[in-house]
Amino acid sequence: MxxxxxxxxxxxxxxxxxxxxxxxxxxxxxxxxxxxxxxxxxxxxxxxxxxxxxxxxxxxxxxxxxxxxxxxxxxxxxxxxxxxxxxxxxxxxxxxxxxxxxxxxxxxxxxxxxxxxxxxxxxxxIVRLRKLRCEAPYAFEGTVRRAIEAAGATLSAVEHGQRVSLTMTIADDVADQFVGRLNELGHGAIIWLDSPTG
The missing domain is CATH 3.30.230.30 (Impact, N-terminal domain)
Structure with a gap:
């Protein structure tokens, strides 16, 4: 490293x-x-x-x-x-x-x-960071927030509209695993707004 x-x-x-x-x-x-x-x-x-x-x-x-x-x-x-x-x-x-x-x-x-x-x-x-943005149904907001905290990521913005939009930064070396885990937890209901893979 x-x-x-x-x-x-x-x-x-x-x-x-x-x-x-x-x-x-x-x-x-x-x-x-x-x-x-x-x-x-x-x-x-x-x-x-x-x-x-x-x-x-x-x-x-x-x-x-x-x-x-x-x-x-x-x-x-x-x-x-x-x-x-x-x-x-x-x-x-x-x-x-x-x-x-x-x-x-x-x-x-x-x-x-x-x-x-x-x-x-x-x-x-030097920890390389990746910025991620996703949208989730309101029912999954707590799940996403808990996953962000558990992964040591930083939640930088939240917007409430038809769905909840969350922007976060996470260490690049664990980002793919984090995205996979959230996709699993969200059962396909979480949509990534940017390409989540590095």
Whole structure:
């Protein structure tokens, strides 16, 4: 199950006089990540590099920002992937200390910066939700409401007309089972207004 993190977490490493300031934080998409990186450059105008990696579905990115190709962004992204994270931005600000670290040293420094920040992060499961809408005869309103509560779903709207219309959200991984159960309980009297299957 993919995870994200609750709040930003920072780390700081000093390696051969170079200072690496790492941060991991929840971010939904690439434009948001780019805005954060631009803000980091304003906060740290004398930094040598602001490298970053974003794991966010089709908007993922790995940016070396002037470091030798493949020594910063990609290793940072690999740390996020290894921990099955989604919707997470990792940034590392580097202040160069005058001593070359070599490709292997850079990979270790950027990887360690992200890994150290993640050690302090509170990871939370990403629960994908599905919205469902159904209509039921008034005689079945209580049955539907009890089923919604028992399944841990959230009832978001109820409309009373010729029949009762109910809108709910439920965890995607149990939605099909929930629909099947309600169809069974309703003996065919419950009508789904949207396609109930994902």
């Amino acid at each position: 993919p995870l994200t993190i609750a709040t930003p977490v920072h780390s700081e490493l000093l390696i051969k006089k170079s200072r690496f300031i790492g941060c991991v934080q929840p971010v939904a998409d690439r434009p948001s990540a780019q805005k954060i990186v631009a803000g980091l450059w304003k906060e740290h105008p004398t930094a040598s590099h602001v490298c970053w990696a974003l794991l966010a579905g089709g908007q993922s990115a790995a940016v070396d920002d002037g470091e030798p190709s493949g020594t910063a962004g990609r290793p940072m992204l690999d740390v996020l992937r290894h921990q099955d994270l989604e919707g997470v931005l990792a940034t590392v600000i580097r202040y160069y200390g005058g001593i070359m670290l070599g490709a292997g040293g850079l990979v270790r420094a950027y990887t360690d910066s992200v890994a150290q920040a993640l050690r302090g992060a509170q990871k939370i499961a």
